[in-house]
Amino acid sequence: MTIKGIFRAVFGTFLIFLLLLAILAVGLSFSQQQLQGSQIRKDEALRLLQEMQDSRDYLTQFSRVYVFRGNERFYQLYQSLLDIIEGRKARPVYLDESYWDTLADSGMNKVRMRPAVSFETLAKEAGFTAEESDLISKILETGRAMTQIEQEVLNTFRESRAETQENQTKQSFALASELTGNDYLALQLGFKQHFARLFALINERAEAEMMATEASNWYYLYGILGIILFLCLNVLVAYRVIVARVIVPIAYLKQQTNSLEKDFDRLVQV
Structure with missing residues (x-):
């Protein structure tokens, strides 16, 4: 092989390995982004479901307290929350305890709102699986x-x-019993059981996605390490080849040239 061919082979091999290294690095970066995206989607899904569960609990509390106390404020809160849930009213960015605390302390002026959208629509857009x-x-x-x-x-x-306080109390207890009766409690229990199963499914799916992504990350890392090792070996092999096929012959030619020069000088002197 000529010197030119040797350098072509060496640098061509380097170029191929560097391209493979770049491809694996891009793949690792993309896989890492997928891992982060999976975690974000999980957090968003759990936050949405937590809002759904908490909102349902608040509806139960507001309705019971209103029937027991007759305070119109709780009826207004019930209707307002129901309108938010069903998409008839602008919803806060975070429909959690902080919303009710801010609403009680400062009113609507300090609550960040977004357009009205129902929980059903949000759930359809959240990318849940068929089972979920x-x-x-x-x-x-x-x-x-x-x-x-x-x-x-x-x-x-x-x-x-009722007209009298005594009759009002009796009426409140009679109506409240419907909100604490077997039919209502059975629905409430089923509601919580469905949520428990749903939370478990989402956690299982997210863990499976993260494990798969982490496994692919390890493959990318192993590939990168392998290419780095191949590059190191290629450097060693290239060095030995260049020494054997280029440096040693050049040194030999230089030695022979020096010897010829000395012989020529002696001939000239004679």
């Missing part, structure tokens, strides 16, 4: 059944208020 979507449908259906009972109790309470 089926559970969400059951959750929404159970929530609507609980809301129907609450609405009937609240409407009855508002339409037939």
Whole structure:
């Protein structure tokens, strides 16, 4: 092989390995972004589901407290939250305890709002799997059944208020029993069971996705380390080849040239 061919082979091999190294580095970066995206999607899904669960609990609390106390404030809170859940009213960015605390302390002026959208629409856009979507449908259906009972109790309470405090108390207990009766509690239990199963499914899916992504990350890392080792070996082999095929012959030619020069000088002197 000529010297030119040797250098072509050496630098061509280097170029191929560097291209492979760049491809693996890009793949590792993309895989890492997928891992981060999977974690973000999991957090967003869990936050949405937590809002759904907490909102349902708040509806139960508001309806019960209103029937027991007759305070119109709790009826207004109930209707406001129901409108937010069903997409008839602008919703806060974070529909959690901080929303109710801010609402109680400062009013609506300091609450960050976003356009009205129902929980059902948000769930459809969240990218849940078919099994998870089926559970969400059951959750929404159970929530609507609980809301129907609450609405009937609240409407009855508002339409037939007793004249005396004693009769009012009896009426409140009678209506409140419908919000603590077996039918309502059975719906509430089913609601919580569906949520528990849904949380478990999301955690299992997220863990599986993260494990798969982490496994691919290790493959990329092993590939990068392998290429680095091949590059090191290539450097050693290239060095030995260059020494044997280039440096040694050049040194030999130089030695022979010097010897010829000396012989020529002696001939000239003679």
